Amino acid sequence: MHTSGEPTRIVYSGYPELPGKLLQQREEAIAHHDHIRRALICEPRGHREMYGAVLCRRTELTESGKAHVGVLFLTNDGYSTMCGHATLALARLIVDQAGSSDKKLFVLDQGKDLIYDPKTGEMAVDLHVPCGLVAAKVPVTLTSEDTWKTDMSRMTSYDSVPSWEAHSSMCTDISEPSLRWPELGDRSKVWYDAAYGGAFYIVVSAKELGFVTDVLESITPSTLAALSNATRLFKEDFNRYEDAFPRLTRLLHPDYPAKQELYGTIVTSPCNRPSAEAGLPPNADLGLCFFANQQVDRSPTGSGVQARVALAFGAGKVGMNEPRTYHSPLSIAHGGEGAFVGEVIDTEDVGGGINAVKVKISGKARYTGCSSFVIENDDEIGKGFWFDELGQTSKN
Numbered sequence: 001m002h003t004s005g006e007p008t009r010i011v012y013s014g015y016p017e018l019p020g021k022l023l024q025q026r027e028e029a030i031a032h033h034d035h036i037r038r039a040l041i042c043e044p045r046g047h048r049e050m051y052g053a054v055l056c057r058r059t060e061l062t063e064s065g066k067a068h069v070g071v072l073f074l075t076n077d078g079y080s081t082m083c084g085h086a087t088l089a090l091a092r093l094i095v096d097q098a099g100s101s102d103k104k105l106f107v108l109d110q111g112k113d114l115i116y117d118p119k120t121g122e123m124a125v126d127l128h129v130p131c132g133l134v135a136a137k138v139p140v141t142l143t144s145e146d147t148w149k150t151d152m153s154r155m156t157s158y159d160s161v162p163s164w165e166a167h168s169s170m171c172t173d174i175s176e177p178s179l180r181w182p183e184l185g186d187r188s189k190v191w192y193d194a195a196y197g198g199a200f201y202i203v204v205s206a207k208e209l210g211f212v213t214d215v216l217e218s219i220t221p222s223t224l225a226a227l228s229n230a231t232r233l234f235k236e237d238f239n240r241y242e243d244a245f246p247r248l249t250r251l252l253h254p255d256y257p258a259k260q261e262l263y264g265t266i267v268t269s270p271c272n273r274p275s276a277e278a279g280l281p282p283n284a285d286l287g288l289c290f291f292a293n294q295q296v297d298r299s300p301t302g303s304g305v306q307a308r309v310a311l312a313f314g315a316g317k318v319g320m321n322e323p324r325t326y327h328s329p330l331s332i333a334h335g336g337e338g339a340f341v342g343e344v345i346d347t348e349d350v351g352g353g354i355n356a357v358k359v360k361i362s363g364k365a366r367y368t369g370c371s372s373f374v375i376e377n378d379d380e381i382g383k384g385f386w387f388d389e390l391g392q393t394s395k396n
């Protein structure tokens with residue numbers, strides 16, 4: 001499927017049975033089945049920007065025991081903790097499969113019923129993902145008493161895990177020559193924010209990185225390469241600081257003792273597009289997310305929008321139940337189609353002095369096709385490679 005152009009290769013059958021609960025299953029996948037991620041995401045079956053999800057349908061094995069399905073996410077670098085675009089796709093797939101009369105690809109193992117709300121015309125489906133439980137709602141059209149399909153005139157949505165501002169208005173001095181990028185010019189100070197939306201993100205404006213303000217509205221191969229270079233070096237600088245001053249770390253989660261990983265860097269710039277034209281809330285933001293190993297999100301990044309909504313709420317720029325539109329360069333190029341909407345729907349004290357928000361993220365996911373993949377035992381090349389890294393020793 002794709003959500004706003006960002007792919008999700010969904011594994012619904014054929015993955016080995018994983019022992020334990022979801023987080024243990026994730027460890028097991030990392031330790032013993034990473035060859036499957038490599039085969040599905042890397043070349044020749046995939047590419048640098050491919051994203052994947054494995055459905056774990058034994059829901060008694062999720063931590064909450066409440067979900068309809070468990071999910072593991074796959075990136076070009078490993079196993080992410082949260083993915084909004086894939087959540088929107090999976091919710092639609094699960095609801096459509098449960099409501100189809102024929103050609104079922106899979107059934108939910110426990111047969112836990114999906115709940116239809118006649119007032120909203122939505123089907124509720126709960127997904128247990130590595131960062132916690134997300135409650136999705138898929139708008140449907142009933143086609144008979146017990147069959148239905150997604151109503152694509154409306155958006156699918158999910159209520160996020162608690163999301164929060166980790167730090168606002170941080171300033172870093174990029175003085176180390178090997179970590180500077182050309183667009184910085186003579187400057188060394190860069191201001192940025194950091195926030196959690198199921199995974200940790202840095203949010204930094206294109207202008208702070210030294211780019212012209214409308215760089216995201218006119219992406220070209222060279223500006224994309226330059227943005228990728230800048231965010232890669234900026235992330236490295238951030239990680240070096242975190243390693244040097246572990247007691248000042250900004251990547252803390254109250255549920256885990258260890259410092260968490262920085263997942264992505266979101267570059268933002270003002271959005272000149274009047275979103276109301278596309279039937280979306282009028283106030284809009286534009287951003288581009290580099291995540292995992294500099295993978296470029298085509299979508300506005302659901303979990304990144306959670307983080308940005310938490311920052312905007314913390315800064316008093318949005319209030320409770322005030323939806324805001326989030327564009328990617330691709331959605332801008334398509335007249336607003338593919339934008340996500342983010343809205344604070346609740347606040348939550350998650351401990352550790354953190355005041356979090358719950359964010360409702362809305363968007364639309366589409367089908368692209370159905371594939372069976374083959375991995376021949378003696379096919380060394382077919383196990384997965386990055387062509388542009390053949391000169392390096394590291395393997396993803």
Ligand SMILES: O=C(O)[C@H]1NCC[C@@H]1O
Binds near residue numbers: 051086303
């Ligand atoms: O929408 C999201 O949250 C995801 N898209 C790719 C990077 C993030 O995991």
